[in-house]
Amino acid sequence: MSAAASEGDTLADYDYDLPDGAIALRPAVPRDAARLLVSRPGEAIGDHIVRDLPGLLRPGDRLVVNDSRVVPARLTGERVRGDNVSRVELTLLAEDPPGTWRAFAKPAKRVAPGDILRFTDGGRMVEAELLSRAGPEVRVRFADDPLAVGSMPLPPYIAAKRAPDAQDTTDYQTVYADPAGSVAAPTAGLHFTEDLLAALERAGIALSRVTLHVGAGTFLPVKVERLDAHEMHAETGTVTAGTVAEIAATKAAGGRVIAVGTTALRILESAAVGGTLAPFEGETRLFIRPGFRFNVVDALMTNFHLPRSTLLMLVAALVGLPRMHAIYDHALAEGYRFYSYGDASLLFPDKS
Numbered sequence: 001m002s003a004a005a006s007e008g009d010t011l012a013d014y015d016y017d018l019p020d021g022a023i024a025l026r027p028a029v030p031r032d033a034a035r036l037l038v039s040r041p042g043e044a045i046g047d048h049i050v051r052d053l054p055g056l057l058r059p060g061d062r063l064v065v066n067d068s069r070v071v072p073a074r075l076t077g078e079r080v081r082g083d084n085v086s087r088v089e090l091t092l093l094a095e096d097p098p099g100t101w102r103a104f105a106k107p108a109k110r111v112a113p114g115d116i117l118r119f120t121d122g123g124r125m126v127e128a129e130l131l132s133r134a135g136p137e138v139r140v141r142f143a144d145d146p147l148a149v150g151s152m153p154l155p156p157y158i159a160a161k162r163a164p165d166a167q168d169t170t171d172y173q174t175v176y177a178d179p180a181g182s183v184a185a186p187t188a189g190l191h192f193t194e195d196l197l198a199a200l201e202r203a204g205i206a207l208s209r210v211t212l213h214v215g216a217g218t219f220l221p222v223k224v225e226r227l228d229a230h231e232m233h234a235e236t237g238t239v240t241a242g243t244v245a246e247i248a249a250t251k252a253a254g255g256r257v258i259a260v261g262t263t264a265l266r267i268l269e270s271a272a273v274g275g276t277l278a279p280f281e282g283e284t285r286l287f288i289r290p291g292f293r294f295n296v297v298d299a300l301m302t303n304f305h306l307p308r309s310t311l312l313m314l315v316a317a318l319v320g321l322p323r324m325h326a327i328y329d330h331a332l333a334e335g336y337r338f339y340s341y342g343d344a345s346l347l348f349p350d351k352s
Helices: 050-056 166-171 187-191 194-202 241-252 262-270 310-319 321-333
Strands: 035-039 046-049 062-066 074-081 084-095 100-106 116-121 124-134 137-142 180-182 206-213 235-239 257-260 280-284 299-303 344-347
Touching: 035 050, 035 321, 046 050, 050 194, 050 344, 062 241, 062 262, 084 116, 084 137, 100 124, 180 206, 187 299, 194 206, 206 241, 206 262, 235 262, 241 257, 257 262, 262 280, 262 299, 262 310, 299 310, 310 321, 310 344, 321 344
Parallel strands: 035 344, 062 206, 062 257, 257 299
Antiparallel strands: 035 046, 074 084, 074 116, 084 100, 100 137, 116 124, 124 137, 206 235, 235 280, 299 344
16 A cells, blocks of 8 residues: 555555355345344344344334336347358447447457347347447347347356256345346345335334446456546436435434445435435445445445455445455355345444
8 A cells, every 4th residue: 555545545455355155145035034133332233133223223213215126138149251150249338319229248359330249048138239339338229129049147156157047037126126227236236125125114214215226337447556546337216205305204203324235325415415314315435434424324234245345345335444454354254145146234333
């Protein structure tokens, strides 16, 4: 670390070694049987399971979930250039304008403007023309709906080990998913079941919804050593006036707001960058790292994140860099399962 850098300012501050076997390839069954690490300031780390959540919170607390629905955004097919045919994979990002999509291509270096792309599933074929390419991102015009031949966009660290299957259609979607738009699941929410939601309601713990459509940029690595040089990818979200009112009522009554997932936290704090939560609709590029002042969220439920990732930086912003490392050391020593299909943590900042 350079003499000018402070603790938490460099990418190396967020590194750790993860055994390959710690990456979960399937979720716990049932979902709420996953393990739940609990960290409160000044207390020993606790080991629980997700269905313990009603007893770990207080009546009057409010959970805020991200209700974005994952779309079948991964397309596997072939690139056709005259007589030359090769395999190609797209991860769709956003449709703009209708019929034309931004996407990540793999391998991007093998495609060029003018190429014809063909994708098939279950006997149906969708053809597209590649319009432009800039690095790994392409613009593609489809002759038909590409989602009709897509599969669930499992994260790269799972997709490298196994192909998506029919079970992922259910597993990689929250039970409260509603508006379609994400190309990656808001994974903390994957632990919730209808039974757990009912138990939380009986315990006097309320539920509110926000929407943040998670983009594939969430899996892009941070490529700069100094964090102040990193540019966040844009994601689109909504915080309604109704949700703002519910949170205000909870705070006024002395309850706490617990974000379910980093995506719910980011859109809430994006809607409160002026210091007060207000209705929000649009894009956010909010980068939460140590030094960030939280205006809304009192605690966070989240899975365990990749080394050197912006999500790990968000965790460090909430609990401090030393406690973040202590939490991850404990999770590794106790055999917690990591990443999207893995276990969860419930984290309280020092101010709680």
